[in-house]
Amino acid sequence: MKRWLLIGVLALAGLTWAQQRGGSITIAIQTEPAAWDPTQVAGADISRVVYDNVLQGLVKRNPKGEIVPSLAARWVVSNSGLTYTFTLRQGVKFHDGSDFTAQDVLAKFARARNPDTRASGHLRPDLYRDIANITSPNPSTVVFSLRQPNNDFLFILSRPESLIGPSQRPLTEQRVQPIGTGPFRFAAWERGVAVRLERNPNYYVQGLPYLDRVNFRFLGDGDAQLAGLRAGDLDAIAYALLPENAVVLSRDPNFKVFSGSATAEAVAGFNNSRPPFNDVRVRRAITLATNKDELIQGAMLGYGTKIGSMRSPGEACYVDLSNFNAYNPDEARRLLAEAGFTNQNPLRFTFNLAAEFPYERRIGEAMVAQLNKLGPLQVTIQVTDFNTWIQRVFSQADYAMTIIGHVEANDTSNYANPRYYWRYNSPRFQQLYTQYLRAPNQTKACEALAAAQRLLAEDAAGVWTMSLPALGAYRARIQNWPDGFLTPAISVAEMWVRQ
Amino acid sequence: MFAYTVRRLGFAMVTLWLATLLVFGALLLIPGNPAQAILGIDATPADLEALEARLGLDKPPVERYLNWLGGVLRGDLGQSIRYETSISQLILARLGITLPIVVASLLLATLIAVPLGILAARKAGSPIDLGVSMASLVGIVLPSFWVGLMFIYIFIVWLKLPLPTSFPIGGWENPERALAALVLPVLTVGLASASFLVRLVRGSVLEVLSQDYVRTARSKGLSERTVVYKHALRNASLPVVTVLGLEFAQLLIATVVVETVFGIPGLGSLSLLAISARDYPLVQGVVLVIAAFIVLMNLLVDLLYALLDPRVSYA
Numbered sequence: 001m002k003r004w005l006l007i008g009v010l011a012l013a014g015l016t017w018a019q020q021r022g023g024s025i026t027i028a029i030q031t032e033p034a035a036w037d038p039t040q041v042a043g044a045d046i047s048r049v050v051y052d053n054v055l056q057g058l059v060k061r062n063p064k065g066e067i068v069p070s071l072a073a074r075w076v077v078s079n080s081g082l083t084y085t086f087t088l089r090q091g092v093k094f095h096d097g098s099d100f101t102a103q104d105v106l107a108k109f110a111r112a113r114n115p116d117t118r119a120s121g122h123l124r125p126d127l128y129r130d131i132a133n134i135t136s137p138n139p140s141t142v143v144f145s146l147r148q149p150n151n152d153f154l155f156i157l158s159r160p161e162s163l164i165g166p167s168q169r170p171l172t173e174q175r176v177q178p179i180g181t182g183p184f185r186f187a188a189w190e191r192g193v194a195v196r197l198e199r200n201p202n203y204y205v206q207g208l209p210y211l212d213r214v215n216f217r218f219l220g221d222g223d224a225q226l227a228g229l230r231a232g233d234l235d236a237i238a239y240a241l242l243p244e245n246a247v248v249l250s251r252d253p254n255f256k257v258f259s260g261s262a263t264a265e266a267v268a269g270f271n272n273s274r275p276p277f278n279d280v281r282v283r284r285a286i287t288l289a290t291n292k293d294e295l296i297q298g299a300m301l302g303y304g305t306k307i308g309s310m311r312s313p314g315e316a317c318y319v320d321l322s323n324f325n326a327y328n329p330d331e332a333r334r335l336l337a338e339a340g341f342t343n344q345n346p347l348r349f350t351f352n353l354a355a356e357f358p359y360e361r362r363i364g365e366a367m368v369a370q371l372n373k374l375g376p377l378q379v380t381i382q383v384t385d386f387n388t389w390i391q392r393v394f395s396q397a398d399y400a401m402t403i404i405g406h407v408e409a410n411d412t413s414n415y416a417n418p419r420y421y422w423r424y425n426s427p428r429f430q431q432l433y434t435q436y437l438r439a440p441n442q443t444k445a446c447e448a449l450a451a452a453q454r455l456l457a458e459d460a461a462g463v464w465t466m467s468l469p470a471l472g473a474y475r476a477r478i479q480n481w482p483d484g485f486l487t488p489a490i491s492v493a494e495m496w497v498r499q
Numbered sequence: 500m501f502a503y504t505v506r507r508l509g510f511a512m513v514t515l516w517l518a519t520l521l522v523f524g525a526l527l528l529i530p531g532n533p534a535q536a537i538l539g540i541d542a543t544p545a546d547l548e549a550l551e552a553r554l555g556l557d558k559p560p561v562e563r564y565l566n567w568l569g570g571v572l573r574g575d576l577g578q579s580i581r582y583e584t585s586i587s588q589l590i591l592a593r594l595g596i597t598l599p600i601v602v603a604s605l606l607l608a609t610l611i612a613v614p615l616g617i618l619a620a621r622k623a624g625s626p627i628d629l630g631v632s633m634a635s636l637v638g639i640v641l642p643s644f645w646v647g648l649m650f651i652y653i654f655i656v657w658l659k660l661p662l663p664t665s666f667p668i669g670g671w672e673n674p675e676r677a678l679a680a681l682v683l684p685v686l687t688v689g690l691a692s693a694s695f696l697v698r699l700v701r702g703s704v705l706e707v708l709s710q711d712y713v714r715t716a717r718s719k720g721l722s723e724r725t726v727v728y729k730h731a732l733r734n735a736s737l738p739v740v741t742v743l744g745l746e747f748a749q750l751l752i753a754t755v756v757v758e759t760v761f762g763i764p765g766l767g768s769l770s771l772l773a774i775s776a777r778d779y780p781l782v783q784g785v786v787l788v789i790a791a792f793i794v795l796m797n798l799l800v801d802l803l804y805a806l807l808d809p810r811v812s813y814a
Contacts, residue, residue, distance in 0.1 A: 026668065034537040034581050034776070041550075042541035117549035123542055176583055191582045191589065192764035192772070194668045215668050221759050227651045228664040228762065356775075385775055387531030394540050395547075408541060 023497040024213035025235040025478060026194075027490065028225045031356075032218040035175040036186065036195070038160035039112070040121050044407045047160040047488035048238065049195055049216050054095075055163040055180035058086055058105070058142075059154055065263075065314060065409065065486025067154045071100065071164060071181060072142075081149035081440065086142045092204050094166045095185040102136035107167035109134050109144075121171045127156050149438050151445040155410055160488055183209040183493040194218060197492070210496035222358065229255065229473065235497075236474035236481070238490045242358060243301035249473045261305045262470035262485035263312050263409040266363055268463035271399055273423035276347060281335045283460035286401075287325045288332035289374045290367055290463050299366040300359070304466035309453040310412045312467040314486050317436075317446035321457045329374055336376045348378045349400040354389040357405065359468055364403040367465065394421045405468050409486065412449065415456055424461045500805065504798070511794040518790040519571075519783050523564050526779050532556060533580045533777040554580055567780055576784040581776040586784040589769065594788075595671065597765035600684055600757075601750045605743060607689030608696050613739075615693075616700025617727065623705055631697060638694025647687045647760035654683060665762025684761045688754055692746060699742055703735040710734075737807060744800035748793040
């Protein structure tokens with residue numbers, strides 16, 4: 001008995017000592033954002049660095065995609081779904097030493113809701129449209145009253161746009177050197193090279209973070225990343241590791257390769273408003289002519305998850321439609337013939353690719369090869385730089401087909417916007433999406449969202465080739481690398497390095 | 500010579516101005532704008548409009564150009580749209596990395612190419628000449644991004660030399676590490692330039708060696724060494740100096756491929772970023788600086804002519 005006790009005590013001690021404090025790591029990310037405040041500038045790479053590491057909101061999404069407390073210690077939602085009461089964490093300080101207060105929350109959401117974006121400098125006021133008013137009955141409580149129930153409200157509060165900075169901080173400064181309440185403070189931005197984060201000694205969670213410094217190094221070239229990791233200049237490649245490099249690294253015991261379903265759908269989108277893609281038979285034929293298993297194996301060496309609609313496994317209310325409209329070239333040819341396209345009179349169109357995205361480029365090129373093999377399709381590839389792509393394809397919808405990864409979580413809603421570049425205008429879908437948003441409970445909400453996913457698949461509103469993997473690698477001595485990828489962040493708060 | 504220099508500098512100013520005009524026009528023609536580049540696909544049209552207003556992109560192009568030109572005349576290259584920081588400082592920081600690479604690479608190239616080129620010319624047709632030609636051909640044909648990657652694998656991964664694979668975070672704050680980071684890029688660029696230069700040296704030495712005055716020198720009984728190094732080399736160096744001058748200006752940008760492989764934040768990658776981000780003032784700033792270097796190098800080469808060849812005079 002005594003011996004067991006001793007072992008137990010030692011094991012406990014081992015657990016508490018196990019996490020070693022100190023050290024620094026350097027993580028490669030692919031692109032360098034234009035600024036670092038996600039309330040002012042959009043971009044997945046901003047959140048990867050600052051979300052929860054530097055800037056925090058009332059709630060946050062953890063690696064599993066669950067919405068958990070952050071600056072709000074807890075919250076209560078009224079039965080009507082119209083009132084959200086948040087109890088704020090006490091004794092929290094911003095990195096500049098000032099106190100985090102209810103005033104910061106009120107000021108933040110006043111700015112966020114301001115429809116005059118020129119004045120507020122805040123992105124997406126449309127997200128906050130359902131808020132009727134926000135009050136603070138006492139210094140530790142903030143109450144949001146909504147005009148109508150919104151099932152996505154907590155999700156919206158967990159979005160990068162909802163992160164909170166000091167209310168007095170000038171926006172120009174917050175853009176280039178954000179101040180927040182997170183476990184790390186933003187130390188320096190070396191343009192073209194890296195961002196340096198340093199441990200916040202006053203972090204409100206006792207004992208965290210473990211690391212003294214975290215550098216995010218901008219390195220776009222996959223081979224340069226691999227060389228850096230192997231030579232010891234980098235400790236991790238956070239994402240967009242090339243599949244062939246993943247295979248190489250997975251054979252080396254010094255590195256750990258991680259791969260999992262994230263929230264990024266590689267969508268081969270149609271311009272649904274333009275002939276011939278306004279014809280569901282043509283869209284369905286192209287879906288049937290796409291061999292998704294082959295794309296995942298051939299272009300991504302198996303890294304990727306087959307999906308059949310605009311949602312990734314792991315996200316709430318996901319419905320598995322991966323085998324809906326499965327590969328069937330004969331049926332594809334039949335549908336095309338019905339729509340008037342044959343080997344003699346093939347359907348010719350251009351497929352737009354953005355040069356900067358390695359995954360989407362190879363998936364798109366392989367997909368076009370599959371389509372051209374069918375017979376009645378003659379598809380040409382046009383590669384442009386991303387900026388041209390945004391202008392022509394995304395803003396002006398001047399395209400036939402394209403492919404891009406949609407990284408954001410919960411972005412099924414994009415199909416509810418007929419002005420979005422897919423130009424998918426389905427009143428039925430819009431109705432289902434509203435039903436989801438306004439549903440009285442989670443079950444009803446998921447039912448509506450499931451029907452919406454099914455409708456998209458039946459309409460073949462796009463070809464959802466795969467859920468792109470969160471694919472990366474890190475040095476084996478790094479501990480606590482997150483095992484889920486359903487958060488916008490590369491969370492470094494709990495990482496530590498085995499000496 | 501002074502009057503000549505002043506006149507040339509005057510022309511240079513006009514050239515520089517035309518260059519900025521050309522670049523500004525070209526940037527207006529290519530699709531995309533900096534606000535869209537910044538916001539990507541996660542923003543709404545309203546967000547875009549607000550950002551365009553903040554960046555001053557809602558003003559007419561002519562006004563934007565004149566504002567920029569006015570700034571330049573006052574010695575201010577303006578602010579980068581993408582980086583929200585002073586363009587002069589950005590360019591200076593990048594030149595602090597690119598210039599050492601370019602200068603060291605050209606030095607290395609000259610040190611390799613001149614003796615080898617002379618050797619090949621003197622032994623024209625011999626196995627040595629053939630060897631030099633083959634080696635230079637290989638050097639020209641191999642793409643520098645591949646050579647760079649091979650160097651990383653050979654020197655760092657296999658031989659485990661303590662060289663960084665990318666420019667260190669903190670840059671020149673850590674001079675030894677920063678310098679070490681430039682070794683392989685210099686080797687890559689230097690060898691590529693040498694491959695090309697050695698053919699030029701060989702060719703021009705061969706040409707000079709067949710001239711009358713060399714035959715006269717030889718028939719006077721001068722040693723071959725004196726003939727080559729005292730009489731031939733000076734004349735053979737004229738085309739080499741010209742090319743070195745042009746190569747210098749060109750390398751300021753052309754190192755971009757090597758910069759990508761070696762993770763070096765140089766002028767080349769800055770210009771690439773500036774173009775893909777449609778950061779108009781930054782593109783113009785970089786072009787202005789590069790154009791100034793080209794003009795300056797041309798002037799320097801011309802002045803060197805006068806030194807090397809007494810028959811050339813700019814009086």
